[in-house]
Amino acid sequence: MSGFPSDGLPGEGYGPETSRRYRARLVVEGGLARLIDETGTVLAEGPARHAARIAGGPSRAVLQGGWVFETRDHDALEAALGPARGDWLRRAETWHPRLAAVVAGCLIGVWLIWRYGLDLLVAAAIALTPPTLVAAIDRGNLAAIDRVLAKETALPEVQQAEIAALASAAPPPPHGPYRLMLRDMPMIGPNAFALPGGTVVLTDQFAQTFPDPDVIAAVLGHEIAHVSARHGLRQLYRSLSVYVLVALIAGDVGPVLENVLLEGNLLLSLAYSRAHEHEADALGIEIAARAGFDPAALIRFFEELDRITGAQGPAWRSTHPLSADRARAVRDLLGQGG
Numbered sequence: 001m002s003g004f005p006s007d008g009l010p011g012e013g014y015g016p017e018t019s020r021r022y023r024a025r026l027v028v029e030g031g032l033a034r035l036i037d038e039t040g041t042v043l044a045e046g047p048a049r050h051a052a053r054i055a056g057g058p059s060r061a062v063l064q065g066g067w068v069f070e071t072r073d074h075d076a077l078e079a080a081l082g083p084a085r086g087d088w089l090r091r092a093e094t095w096h097p098r099l100a101a102v103v104a105g106c107l108i109g110v111w112l113i114w115r116y117g118l119d120l121l122v123a124a125a126i127a128l129t130p131p132t133l134v135a136a137i138d139r140g141n142l143a144a145i146d147r148v149l150a151k152e153t154a155l156p157e158v159q160q161a162e163i164a165a166l167a168s169a170a171p172p173p174p175h176g177p178y179r180l181m182l183r184d185m186p187m188i189g190p191n192a193f194a195l196p197g198g199t200v201v202l203t204d205q206f207a208q209t210f211p212d213p214d215v216i217a218a219v220l221g222h223e224i225a226h227v228s229a230r231h232g233l234r235q236l237y238r239s240l241s242v243y244v245l246v247a248l249i250a251g252d253v254g255p256v257l258e259n260v261l262l263e264g265n266l267l268l269s270l271a272y273s274r275a276h277e278h279e280a281d282a283l284g285i286e287i288a289a290r291a292g293f294d295p296a297a298l299i300r301f302f303e304e305l306d307r308i309t310g311a312q313g314p315a316w317r318s319t320h321p322l323s324a325d326r327a328r329a330v331r332d333l334l335g336q337g338g
Contacts, residue, residue: 007025007027008025008027008034009026009027009069009071009073009076009077010023010024010071010073011024011025011026011027011058011069011070011072012024012069012070012071013035013043013044013067013068013070013289014067014068014069014070015039015043015067016065016066016067016068017059017066022037022038022043023037023038024036024037024038024043024069024117025049026061026069026077026080028048028080028081031047032045032047032048033045033046033047033048033061033063033081035063035067035069043067043068044063044064044065045063045064046063047063047064047067048062048063048064048069048081048105049061049062049081050077050078050081050083050084051068051082052083053074053078053083053084058070058071059070059071059072059073059074059077059078059084060084061077061081073232081150094111118238118256120202121237122234122237122238124232125237126230126233126237127140129233131175131176131197132199134175134176134196134233135175135176135197137195137196137197137236138179138195138196138197138198138199141195141199142181142195142199142201143210144289145183145185145201146183146278149183149185149187149188150183150184150185151183151265152183152184152186152194153182153183153184153204154184154204155182155204155207159207160182160312162213163180163202163207163217163220164180164292165291166180166217166221166224166287166288166293167219167291168291169221169287169288169291169292170224170228170287171222171224171228171287172228173227173228174188174198174227174228174230175196175197175198176197176225177198178198178199178200178227179198179199179200180200180202180220181199181200181201181202182201182202182203182204182207183201183202183203183204184203184204184205185203185205186205187202188205188208189203189205189206189303190203190205190208190210191203191205191206192206192219192220192222192223193223194223194224194226194227194232195227195232196227196230196232196236197227198227198235200220200223200224200227202216202219202220202223206219210301210304212297213293214288214293214294214296214297214300215297215298215301216284216292216298217288217291217293217297218284218288218294218295218297218298218301219284219298219301220284220288220299221283221284221285221286221287221288221291221293222280222281222283222284222298223280223284224284224287225279225280225281225282225284225287226276226280226282228283229276229279229280229283231276231279231280234276235276236275237256243320245298275296278326280296281326281329281330281333282329282330282333284298285298285330285333285334295334296334296336298327298330298332299326299327299330299331299334299336302323302326302327302330303323303327304326305323306322306323306324306327321323
C-alpha cells in the first residue's frame with residue numbers, strides 16, 4: 001500500500017445511485033483499491049481514480065461499480081491515486097507570485113482595449129446601427145424635452161424661416177434629413193444642441209440673447225457639424241461602452257439600454273470631447289459661409305460668451321475648450337490669426 005497507513009485512509013463511502021453514507025476506509029495495494037466499512041465488510045474492490053479535489057471540501061475517489069469515497073486528507077489520497085482530473089484549475093487558483101503578473105497583464109489588457117479597442121468597437125457599432133434606431137433616439141429625446149422643459153416657439157415666423165434655411169447648406173445628413181427645431185425653454189436659457197439623428201434644437205432664449213443672424217447661423221452650423229460627423233452617436237456609444245460590450249458578449253442587456261437610449265435621460269447630459277468641439281467649429285463655419293452668412297460671427301459669439309460667463313478655469317477641467325481658445329482657432333481657420 002502507498003501513501004497512508006496499512007489500515008487504510010479514513011473517510012466516508014457512498015453506494016452507487018444512493019445517498020446512504022458509510023463510515024469507511026480506503027486501502028490501496030498493488031494498483032487496486034478496497035473500500036471497507038467499519039465492520040470490516042468490503043464494499044467495493046477494484047481499480048479506482050482520484051475524481052475531484054474540491055476547494056474547501058473533500059477529495060473524492062470513484063471505485064469500480066460506482067462506489068464513491070470521500071476524505072479530507074487530500075494529500076494522502078493524491079499520493080495513493082495521483083492528482084485529480086481538473087486539479088490544474090485548483091492549483092492555478094492557489095496564491096503564487098505569478099498571479100501578480102497575471103493580474104498586471106489583465107489590467108494592461110483592459111487599458112489597451114479601452115485606449116485602442118473601444119474606438120474600433122464604437123466605429124463598428126455606428127456602422128451597424130440602423131437609421132430607424134437613430135430616429136427613435138431623436139424622437140424619444142425630443143418627446144422628453146417637450147414633456148418636461150419646452151413650449152412652442154414664440155419667435156416671429158420670418159426669423160423661423162431664416163433659421164430653417166440654414167439646413168440647405170449642410171453636408172449630406174448621415175441618418176436622415178436635418179430638422180431645425182425652435183423651442184421656448186426658459187429653464188434651459190440660451191442654448192442650442194444636436195441629437196444624433198439630425199434634430200437640432202435652438203431655444204428662443206438663444207435667439208433673443210444673440211439676435212445677430214450670422215451668430216445664430218454659425219452656432220447652428222456648429223451643431224449641424226456634430227450631427228454630420230456623428231459625434232453624438234460616438235459619444236453615446238462610448239458612454240455606454242459597458243452595455244455595448246455586454247450586448248456583444250451576452251446578446252441582450254435587458255430593458256436598461258433601451259430606456260437609456262429612448263428616454264433621453266443620458267443623452268442630454270453627454271459632453272462632447274475637446275477634439276469634437278474643435279472639429280464642429282471648423283465644419284460649422286464652412287456651413288454658415290455656404291449659406292451666405294459671416295463665419296467670423298462665431299468669433300464674436302465666443303467673445304460675448306466669455307464676457308457673459310467670465311473666467312472658465314483651465315481647459316483641462318472641462319471637455320469643452322475655453323471660449324478664448326476656440327475663438328483663436330477660428331481666427332486661424334479664417335486666416336485672421338496673428
